[in-house]
Amino acid sequence: MAEGQIRKAISGFYYVEHDGELIQCKSRGIFRLKGINPLVGDLVTYVPDGENDATITDVHPRKSELVRPPxxxxxxxxxxxxxxxxxxxxxxxxxxxxxxxxxxxxxxxxxxxxxxxxxxxxxxxxxxxxxxxxxxxxxxxxxxxxxxxxxxxxxxxxxxxxxxxxxxxxxxxxxxxxxxxxxxxxxxxxxxxxxxxxxxxxxxxxxxxxxxxxxxTPGFSSLDFEHIDREELRDYFVEIREAGAGCKFRGCLHVKEPGCAVKAQVEEGTISEGRYKNYLLFLQEITDRKPRYS
Known part of the structure; x- marks a missing residue:
């Protein structure tokens, strides 16, 4: 049993780096039943299965995860x-x-x-x-x-x-x-x-x-906002997030609300009008998307 990091994944095989060597690994079948999908970048535990083959037995907790690219x-x-x-x-x-x-x-x-x-x-x-x-x-x-x-x-x-x-x-x-x-x-x-x-x-x-x-990687193959709620978007524009602390209403979306510190800073030129317009476009895109049903 040893530990390493998945450095690449091709055709169902995972290549795990350990002490400067790449070990070809396959994953345990139970992972699929548990909905666990090993990703490049994962820290894993594996069991040798011959000279340069092994089986991944455990995927360690992740500090971050992207879906596209995986x-x-x-x-x-x-x-x-x-x-x-x-x-x-x-x-x-x-x-x-x-x-x-x-x-x-x-x-x-x-x-x-x-x-x-x-x-x-x-x-x-x-x-x-x-x-x-x-x-x-x-x-x-x-x-x-x-x-x-x-x-x-x-x-x-x-x-x-x-x-x-x-x-x-x-x-x-x-x-x-x-x-x-x-x-x-x-x-x-x-x-x-x-x-x-x-x-x-x-x-x-x-x-x-x-x-x-x-x-x-193939890069971000998707740039949609499916995972972002309309109330979250303001937090992902750093200057809007900071200015929003001064808004009159706590849940201000910075669109038509009175006492909006963000709109005030746009008018003053402190916040870029172009960035603010993009924020409004993205907010509308999220608002207009079809509801998801699980």
Missing amino acids: IANVDQVLLVFSVVEPDMSLRLLDRFLTVIESHQLEPIIYVSKEDLADKQTVENNEANLAYYQNIGYTVLRNSSPEESLLEVLRPYISEKTTVLAGQSGVGKSTLLNTILPELDLKTGEISDALGRGKHTTRHVELIEIAKGLVAD
Whole structure:
């Protein structure tokens, strides 16, 4: 009996890291009856079943869990957004941030493809991203030719488990190839017709980089708000959550209520009008969704 961490899962087999080696494991049949599904990132107990085969007998409690991508015990999300090809969408960025916040994970925004954009586009994005920095988000870029991308990311990914996410075509696989060339991950060309990249990542795998673990995954395949109640959404916009403490009514949704501190800060320009409009759009989307019946 030994313990390790699932680093990748392919075709019903789980590859558990133990003392620098990957042990091929299968899971116990009883897991399915109990509704337990081992995930990449899980800490597990396994029993050797031959020279390099084993059976997972226990899945340890998780500190976090994502369904899409299926991965456990994540600390943070490295959110890759390109300046061009595809152009940066702040609404999509807010959508990602909302989903990440709802899972109580730390988001880090990495800006890619600045070298492909004209000066005006870069400056416009700088102004927009300055707001996200002001409300507490980390925004990274690789703008210094003297510093490698790995050196830029090292302080943020060391000793952490990180999931990559972002719109298709923004350069997630390219980023991983740059910081770990031996991966040689397949990168998809952007479809001119769709403006989206082809999905090139097929399975979830944790890769050791800079004393941390980075998940090469298909990313967040779903960005819906099915798991978020309308009363919870305000908590996932950090500046709205903070300003909301000053509202006249405790259950204020910051829409039409009197004495709303959030709307006051939007009018003052303290809270971004664009972010607030996205909050209202997301709130309406959650309000309009069909009820779920179990």
